[in-house]
Amino acid sequence: MKRCKYFLPAALIALLAASYAGQAFQESGNDATYHQKVKPKAPPPGPPAEPVNYPKSALARIDILPASIALVGPRYSQRLVVEGTFADGHQEDLTAQAQITSSDGNIAAVDKDDFVQPRADGHTTIAATVEDQRASASLDVKDYSKIKPLSFRNDVLPVMTKMGCNSGPCHGAAAGKNGFKLTLRGYDPETDYFTLTHQALARRTERMEPAKSLILLKPTLTIPHGGGRRFLLNSPEYKVISGWIAQGMPAPEETDAQVTAIQALPHEASLRPGAKQQLVVTALFSDGRREDVTRWAKYDSGDEGVATVDNQGDVTMHNFGEAPVTVWYQSHVAFSRLRIPFPYQLEETVFKNAPRHNYIDTAILKHLEALHIPPSPTSSDSEFIRRAYLDAAGILPKPTEVEAFLKDTSPDKRNRLIDQLMKRPEFVDYWAYKWSDLLLVSSNRLSDEEMWSYYNWIRDSVAQNKPWDEFVREIVTATGNTVENGAANYWVIHRDPLDTSENMAQAFLGITITCAHCHNHPLAKWTQKDYYGMANLFARVRLKTFSPSGARAGIGPLFNNVTVYSAPTGEFTDDRYMTVLPPKPLDAKALPETTPGDTRIYFAKWLAAADNPFFARSLVNRLWRNFMGRGLIEPVDDLRATNPATNDELPDELVRDFTSHHFDINHMIRTIMQSATYQASSEPLKENAPDDKYGSHYLIKRLPAEVLLDAYSQVTHEPEKFDGYPAGTRALQLPDTAVKSYFLNAFGRPARQQTRESERTSVPTITQALHIINGDTLNNKVRAPDNSIDAMIKRGLSDEQIVNDLYLASFSRYPNETERAALVKILHTAEQQKTSGVDDMRRNALNDMLWAMLTSEAFMFNH
């Protein structure tokens, strides 16, 4: 929580309190506004505990950022940064040490703050020197004598946004403040222009005497202002606004140039603890113009332990690691990835010789190398087979399968194992279950018949490896009887256009647009108009239903025999937004308002397209998470522009691979599993132990609830009986998460009420521990007559053989000598120990040992 940046004299405080409800100026992080004299909100972390002795490294090159400068008109200047790269690969901001000169002082000059100021039209170069290194940048000045009026859209609004005038806590709030309402972060210049020039008896902007404008008097605290002082008299901010007013307040026009992209330099850098790095931000406009907007951009650090950034884009580096610094300007976002590589002494060949099986490893290793984090060695065969079976099919390998794999000496055995796994029916079960999570298949929303229809359609799609775009398109455009067409059940679950809209975005694009229901999204660029425009795509879906077959509290009746169809016309409005908006998928092109026909078809085309920036990305991120334990972007349902991936290149490469293989999911599964990154050991090295996101080692993860329950059944040979399902049905074969199971609920099975990845949890809890220590589920399997222990006893196996077999079944490996000896020893002792009245002491001892194995972390975690 940032506080007011200014110390207000006591008298002024009293005045404020009296006249403006004493609203002290406070703001939240995402709407934080900055001003020059910012006080840090919390003391930034100090340098790392042990200062590093970096060996001396010579300066290898310098670069001027940006490398080419174009100044249009007399008003704009360009901030320069001189970035040095040293022989050992690290960077430093050397602007302060550099000699920067303009080759032609008549065209442009470099001032004492290292800003380039234009003087006359022409072309020249800027040269920088540091020690014995030189760099140059090209410079063009044009239209020097053309004084263009200040633009409301591109000059005034950005200043107001930077100063926080239109932020969420202030005048950008849904109800504005004190009668003055601006659009949130300036997303609607036309409305804001009207507000500033026509409302409030036009006192906000005084054309004849700009200095008397309320829009200048208040934020400079010349007169009381609930928001405090935002900028000083005659500051650059003041001059932009007063200049624009003096010019007659030209309105924003349709023909104004608009920002098409922004660029933050340096794009990435490897720095040292305590280093400072100034960023330079350039906006590119639709008319080809470029402008230095460093001063007006907003900055945020993704990890303040690593780097903090002030409101002028000056970054201070603290601890080892990487911080993506988010840069925001006029609704565009860019990142600068700044890092302090870890200071470990590593062999030169660590990265060179690390295995690279495919492009995944190349991208991961490149980044690890930049961070100076070495990868762990590859996993053992035992670790690999257990992990692969669990991640791809949700089952454990049988002891015979383990033994065969361990014995196999062929060099490509891992790849062949992957291929075999993908052919198993359990593979289909696992992925059908996963997509059923996403699509909310459950008896809470569907009748049994429909639920099975939906589930079977999903399962068939997985079995055929139906391309993801086809799969989604079939859902989005589904019509017909819900028992005959399983995909149509989506429309029974989502009957409200708003709910459908939100679900489509979350499930298939990985983005959350809920906030935009009531106002423009505070964290992303989606406006309320986008939200309602999208909802209007689903306004024509109708359900023809017959008699209800039951009801669920809070949800409504369940129907049998539903037919989904699209009415030829129909628009969506509701109490909150009563204007009909043309149907429009988020920020894509809208359909004309009264387009007849099934508007879902248009949406499906936009959604399941190779060039949709979220569609493929969202899916490959979910796949990645399944295997690696963590998405490249987290959370997986929050792929907004301001949420950077942990690796810049890899998501794009995965998307390219996915789309060029026609959305083939199995191909991606295979590619991920074949990578050396996936196959790395989970045991960290001292130097990569702190890494939990860059892929240096496999991240251990607790087995999901259903997988764990099935694993218990598998090792004990004692299946779980689910109400209403035939004996032997595995948890992963259930079409319904509403099936009664205390175990599954306790261990984090999702309710399938909302398409949120976090509905499923694997955090250990005391409830879970109590249940496997004292509860029925595991204990009944362990002690059941005719379970696997019983069978081994009946076969006459010795304690040693039993320990051996149980290790193969539970951990996919043989026990080592120490383990075998220790366990056999305690078994022998325990078998002599009378523990209660009735007794099979041997059976009790073996049961206890099996229990200990099944509740160990070695069992309960995938590693």
Add this chain to the structure above:
Amino acid sequence: MLPRASCPFVGGRLMLRLDANRSVTFCDGLTRRDFLHAGSLGFLGLTLPEFLAVKASGAVDPKKDVNCIQLMLVGGPSQLDTWDMKPDAPASIRGPYKPIKTNVPGIEISEIFPRMAKHADKFALLRSVYHTAAAVHDTGCQMMQTGRLFQGGLESPNYGSVLRFEKGARGDMPPNVLIPYMIGQLGGNLPHGDTAGFLGKAYDPFVLNADPSETNFKVPDMLPPDYISAVRVDRRRDWRQMIDQSVKYFEESNQDAKLMDSTFDQAYTLMTSAKAREAFDLTQENEEMRKRYGLNRFGQGCLLARRLVERGVRFVTINMFETVFNDITWDIHGSAPFSPISCYSELVGPMFDNAYSSLLEDLSRIGLLDNTLVLATGEFGRTPRVNPAGGRDHWPQCWTVVMAGGGVKGGQVVGSSDSIGGAPKDRPVMPSHVAATVYKCLGIPIDKELKTPQGRVVRLVDHGFDPIDELLV
């Protein structure tokens, strides 16, 4: 099963005794009572001799510490319909409810709380709370449970987790408990601030995960089945540890693994504590008492909280609801899937009124109110202007927090709002001020510095936010 009067230490480790119910003296002079305490030393991180020494020195005297019960009024109660009535405002603002007098002259609250009105001398109304973050439920949950918005990758711990971190457990009881379930879907996917955040999952609350209003409510699986004797429980526990020798690196590198171990330890602790089992046993309260609180999840949750605090739990969070979707809650937007304004008089108001009043009455009667801070708040207030659907939307610009006990001076109003309840008029305070006040009551210095796993130092309460001293005695 007969208790054995033998040395409780078997092979160097304390043997679990689940069955001893006669007074027994062990060979080295320890009583059974001490022994039961000893089973729980994991919470305190003490060995038996240390524990006895500390006990002798009086440092763990429960009467010196202040407890807290935090009632999360999920959904966000409307200030204008509950504790900050504006009967003189136009009809489009004042809403359908009328104010009633309380037992403190000058203080009026909504007619939906007739019982609470009889206890105004016990609680204080803080009517000028506001925040400036996004007006979504998640941010309010974060701020009202931790004092802070989660930014820059930092997840702050909630009050109960900090209290646990600072003071540990009292005897066998879990130090912080959450009743009945974690908050679920509120429309966003941000964290809710109901855990120990960067302090580490080992300080997370014990989540009940059961509905205390159900007929056969009990904490599931508190005791081993009768076919597993104490000896076997013990050896299972030992053998499990042994098997995990091969994967020691799990706990060093993974929070969940470390936590799993801790949850097992805590499970064993709960199992050996007759006191803990008894605390969670609502059948020990008679029908009358249970009806007084209300035979619903929230009412029985408050009753359970009272029992827990009586028996040594330091911090109880009660989530009045788990979701605002398709449920009747304080979130009265006026149209589906949210709640209508009428639900305040029909369901939510009476639910709160009965449970809260009973809680204050009981704590006061038992003499625990001075030692127990009761904090009731939602995530934000609601729009002064009734919306087209007849409801009210989110309004973090002004709302009321209700505080009682633990050093709070009852029978007063602190702060006030403007004529429509839309903005604080006087004494505006933010969630961080409330946090500072809570910590002051709990006896934890607000400038205390906590350390994150990345080595970052974080002040308990942000600089510049002081406790609201007018609230305190």
